[in-house]
Amino acid sequence: DVKVTQSSRYLVKRTGEKVFLECVQDMDHENMFWYRQDPGLGLRLIYFSYDVKMKEKGDIPEGYSVSREKKERFSLILESASTNQTSMYLCASSLFVPTSRDRDQPQHFGDGTRLSIL
Amino acid sequence: RKEVEQDPGPFNVPEGATVAFNCTYSNSASQSFFWYRQDCRKEPKLLMSVYSSGNEDGRFTAQLNRASQYISLLIRDSKLSDSATYLCVVTHNYGQNFVFGPGTRLSVLP
Numbered sequence: 001d002v003k004v005t006q007s008s009r010y011l012v013k014r015t016g017e018k019v020f021l022e023c024v025q026d027m028d029h030e031n032m033f034w035y036r037q038d039p040g041l042g043l044r045l046i047y048f049s050y051d052v053k054m055k056e057k058g059d060i061p062e063g064y065s066v067s068r069e070k071k072e073r074f075s076l077i078l079e080s081a082s083t084n085q086t087s088m089y090l091c092a093s094s095l096f097v098p099t100s101r102d103r104d105q106p107q108h109f110g111d112g113t114r115l116s117i118l
Numbered sequence: 119r120k121e122v123e124q125d126p127g128p129f130n131v132p133e134g135a136t137v138a139f140n141c142t143y144s145n146s147a148s149q150s151f152f153w154y155r156q157d158c159r160k161e162p163k164l165l166m167s168v169y170s171s172g173n174e175d176g177r178f179t180a181q182l183n184r185a186s187q188y189i190s191l192l193i194r195d196s197k198l199s200d201s202a203t204y205l206c207v208v209t210h211n212y213g214q215n216f217v218f219g220p221g222t223r224l225s226v227l228p
Binding site: 031033042045048050056088090092094104106107109110112114 | 162163164167205207209216218
């Protein structure tokens with residue numbers, strides 16, 4: 001069965017701290033994604049990665065960075081946490097589909113991390 | 119205009135009712151389509167993929183109309199456990215772009 005594991009369900013940090021959110025998938029997926037979800041704003045893409053050491057900015061990358069040193073692990077880093085980064089963070093992965101004739105494969109999500117910045 | 123739009127609801131329906139959700143998308147290059155459900159304070163979970171010919175999974179039926187850029191989800195014989203937010207998702211760029219709609223909230227009432 002598909003498994004995406006996020007390191008923490010709940011996390012409380014202080015303003016200015018460097019925060020690491022970890023995500024591991026066991027499906028050998030090429031694509032990995034980080035989203036944040038806030039009430040009334042839906043899912044917003046922060047960063048995604050389609051291969052080891054590769055990363056692409058999403059819609060709201062400011063204040064975040066990512067690291068993908070191994071295929072199965074994708075880390076989200078808050079360089080200097082601020083209160084407006086309090087949110088639900090969701091990691092997802094999906095299989096790369098090499099041709100346009102094939103259907104894209106769905107994303108599979110981790111349980112999410114509820115991050116509070118005080 | 120957002121790339122994927124959905125009626126936000128909420129839809130409040132009695133148990134046993136049939137309910138339909140609509141979703142429109144603006145990018146004609148969109149390749150694949152999915153419906154996810156999300157329970158309160160939980161992660162989105164894949165409900166079903168949407169195929170051009172339409173597809174059914176038990177009480178759930180999904181339809182795609184590429185010409186009108188429109189996707190639908192029909193739920194028959196609603197159960198209390200169907201209460202959730204339903205997210206429409208379209209993809210493009212070989213699965214590197216997943217665009218989520220804002221979601222439609224469903225409450226099934228006893």
